[in-house]
Amino acid sequence: MIVGAGPAGADLAWRLASGGADVVLVDRLADLTRAAFSSAALPMAAVREHHLPEAVIAARWHGWQLMGPGSQRRLWMADEPLGAVLDFGALRQWLAQRAAAAGARLRLGWCCEGWEPMAAGARVWLRGPDGQRSVWQPRWLVDATGQQRALLGDPVHPADRLVAGVGVEWLLQVDSQSWRRWGDQLSFMLGSDWVPQGYGWVFPMQPGVLKLGICRLQDPARPQPPLQGLLLQLQRRLELTEATVFDRHGGLVRSSIRRREPHQRGPLLGLGDAVSTANLLGGEGIRHAFSSSAALAPLLLGALAGDAEGLRSYPRRLRRRFGWRWSLSGRLAERTWLGLRSPEADRRLERLLGGLEACNAEDLSALLFNYRFERYGLRALPYALGWR
Structure with a gap:
């Protein structure tokens, strides 16, 4: 059983089901296009590697624009597309549908209320959209609930402390002139006069739609200005106040720097952001969520075939995938x-x-x-x- 149908959980469900496993994929959202917060920018190599369809690609971009500190502006452009911005809601829906087509059983709109270890796996309590309750006994249970770590819990060792970043993003309907200005590159606003202890961005989506967002690390040592005010300030400085805001969303990223926290508790395994695969430098998580799925899937298939000892190598394999640069x-x-x-x-x-x-x-x-x-x-x- 996999709890959480984000990129990591849904990708793992597809890999396991394709390998012949009996998989149940659970998510509290009945509609996976809702609450779709992610800047969702990927390099083209990742789009090709994961065979992402056109239906989940909102835009392609050819360059980088870095604005700041102050009035500085730098632009790098390429002849060929460097990457894509995804429609994150469409991506989640496609990943879940792909898992279901491979044989995974979806339980959308269901919440995991708790679990406990058993001799032959885990006992899991689920609550459905109409309040109905169900008890399951999977051999293995996967926490793919993201930074919430709803099943695995936060690491308790000081060396594994979590660094948190909070982001807010608006979707803007803009005129053709604004679209031409921002529509061919990823743009970042850098400097303390733009976003103290963080950064802002403008990403293209479909023609006429832009993402305007900010993210900053949380600093418990000092007060920080409200994110809403910073986003309004960013909108004014970028001359986007005439745009219509038709969606507002936000989210939290929490990761440890060294990624040494436990990845397993008995029959429970952590996946994706639940084991700090969101990179704090750019708040990027989708590619790294896929990496955690690719690392765990063959080990879980081996465990289902009787080689549970192989799961011990999961943290090491994941660290090897990320490398020393992480x-x-x-x-x-x-x-x-x-x-x-x-x-x-x-x-x-x-x-x-x-x-x-x-x-x-x-x-x-x-x-x-x-x-x-x-x-x-x-x-x-x-x-x-x-x-x-």
Whole structure:
């Protein structure tokens, strides 16, 4: 049984069902297109790797625009599309339908009220959309509930502390002139005068629709201005106040920097954001959720065939997939976003961005999506390590 039909849970259900397993996929939402918060920008390599259909692609983009600190503006463009922005609700629906077509049983609108270990697996209590209750006894139970970690719980060891980022995003209906201005690149607003301890963005969706959003790390050591006010300020500065806001949503990202928290408790396994696969540097989670599914699926199929010991390698396999750059990107995220609250921090960020001006758009994608910091050694690594 998999609780949570996000990208990680639905992808795992498809992989397991395709491998012959009896799979139940549970989600509290009856309609997976609802509550669809995700910036959902992917490189084209990921679109091809996961065979994503046209129906889930809202837009393709060719470049990067970085605005700030202050009035600075930098633009990198490529001849071919560098990536896509997905319709996240359509993606979730397609993933769940693909899992069902492979044989997974969907229980949409059902909540998991609790679970307990048993000698032969787990006992799970579910509540349906009309209040009806049901008890299940799966051999293995997977927590794919995202940062909520509804079944696995938060890590308790101080070394595995969770760093949290909160985001708010609006969907805007814009005129053709605004669409042409923003519709061919991913745009980020950087600097303490834009979003203290965070960043803003404008992403294209379907023609005439833009995503306007902000994300920042939560800082328990000091007060932070309300996100709503920051988003309104961003809208004004970008001259998008005439746009019609037709959807508002938000969400929370919580991940540990080193990803050393437990991935298993008896018959319960964590998946996706429940084991910190959301990257804090850019708040990106979809690709990494797929990675956790790809790592866990063959091990679970082996466990169902009698090799439960193989599951011990799950955390190691996942760390190998992410590589050494993962923890470095987390350190860079903490240093950049939490420290971005003063003119001095803006000048430090300005030096880093200035060092990247010689890059082309493809190089920048490799840096921001694949965390290829070593390619910019003297420019990026000293900043990430706190040397300047």
